[in-house]
Amino acid sequence: MKKLSVKMKITLWYTGLIVIILSAIFTAVLLATDKVLLLGVQNKLEEEVYDFAEELKVDSNGRLRLEKLDFLKDGVRLAVYHENGQMITGLVASGLPETPFADELLQKAGSDQQNWFVYDFYFKPRHADNFYWVRGTVPLSSAYAERDKILRQCALFFPLLILLAALGGYWITKKAFRPVTRITEAAAQISSGSDLSKRIELEGADDEIDTLAKTFDGMFARLEDAFEAERQFTDDASHELR
Incomplete structure (x- = not known):
């Protein structure tokens, strides 16, 4: 068996080090992505709920004006409920289990197949006589889909980076x-x-x-x-x- 040259040994060591570093980066990305994306989903959910509540108006009879409202924004389903929890109108996620209302408290609900973030806002529209609930729900699968997209990109580019590192290491070693x-x-x-x-x-x-x-x-x-x-x-x- 032919022995490896010193140049090849150095290149292999250099490439191995790059592989270890990239593996550590890949692991860090995997661990951090979930937290970052879930935090982004949470912030988007809360923002949409508050924006929707600001859009709720009442007519001269004190009734909510619901004809021009958008109940689906950036994947967030929105619904309006009476103070007693009875639904007035809106979109509800299919399969979402019954979840008690909790004012400005992020809740996680779901099953083995699907999970959702649920966020409620208890408020009284201007000039209204009654309080209402605005509930927003967003599936966590949207965050996981974004995570999978990032991981696929990493899986695509990391081998290319390793190849470039190996070629660059060999060129540097040969020149040295x-x-x-x-x-x-x-x-x-x-x-x-x-x-x-x-x-x-x-x-x-x-x-x-x-x-x-x-x-x-x-x-x-x-x-x-x-x-x-x-x-x-x-x-x-x-x-x-x-």
């Missing part, structure tokens, strides 16, 4: 090891005796590898001088012997 390749090539040429004048001559690096290259250049220069001195000695000796 380029001086090492030059050192190896220079040492191989000098070792074979084909070119004793070969030098690495790194420029602008000014790091540990640059220091190593300069050390090798100094060693190569001394080797060249030693070979030249040996060659000169051999030539002189041959001349004297002749």
